Amino acid sequence: MGAASKPTQGTDQPQPKSGPTTRTTPEPRSRSSGGRVRPSYSVLRARRGEEPRLDTVVEDLQACLQPKVTATCMNPDCSEACTWPNGRGRPPLFHDRLCHEKYHLIRRRLVAEIADIDEALERQPRPSSEERIYLENQLARRRWLLLRYPDLAIERSDRP
Numbered sequence: 267m268g269a270a271s272k273p274t275q276g277t278d279q280p281q282p283k284s285g286p287t288t289r290t291t292p293e294p295r296s297r298s299s300g301g302r303v304r305p306s307y308s309v310l311r312a313r314r315g316e317e318p319r320l321d322t323v324v325e326d327l328q329a330c331l332q333p334k335v336t337a338t339c340m341n342p343d344c345s346e347a348c349t350w351p352n353g354r355g356r357p358p359l360f361h362d363r364l365c366h367e368k369y370h371l372i373r374r375r376l377v378a379e380i381a382d383i384d385e386a387l388e389r390q391p392r393p394s395s396e397e398r399i400y401l402e403n404q405l406a407r408r409r410w411l412l413l414r415y416p417d418l419a420i421e422r423s424d425r426p
């Protein structure tokens with residue numbers, strides 16, 4: 267070590283493009299740039315010592331760096347943003363109806379295709395090795411895509 271002359275730069279995480287950054291790792295000796303940056307929640311909790319009392323959670327949540335109020339539309343092909351509602355409304359997952367429909371259509375399709383490929387791989391007599399390789403590749407490709415389409419039913423069912 268001993269390269270203390272280098273400016274603190276390049277944390278191990280890519281910097282978000284815009285807005286106040288959500289810093290998860292507290293930097294020892296961050297540059298005080300004049301503007302007050304709120305500490306992250308985990309920093310505040312750590313400051314309270316071991317096993318901080320639960321009646322301080324609200325206080326720390328109010329004082330900490332606030333989470334973003336916008337998030338991208340759940341349709342992975344869309345770059346529009348959704349905003350956390352001010353009042354009581356249901357937090358939107360999609361920026362419009364079309365994205366909602368597309369999401370569920372594509373998800374349903376992928377799930378059905380994966381089920382079919384799974385069955386084809388299990389059938390008797392077993393597929394030839396060349397066919398099996400093809401099927402496994404097609405399966406992996408769909409699973410890779412499906413990761414972008416998580417099941418949203420759980421999220422919704424516990425909401426009024």
Ligand SMILES: [Zn+2]
Binds near residue numbers: 339362365
């Ligand atoms: Zn959208």
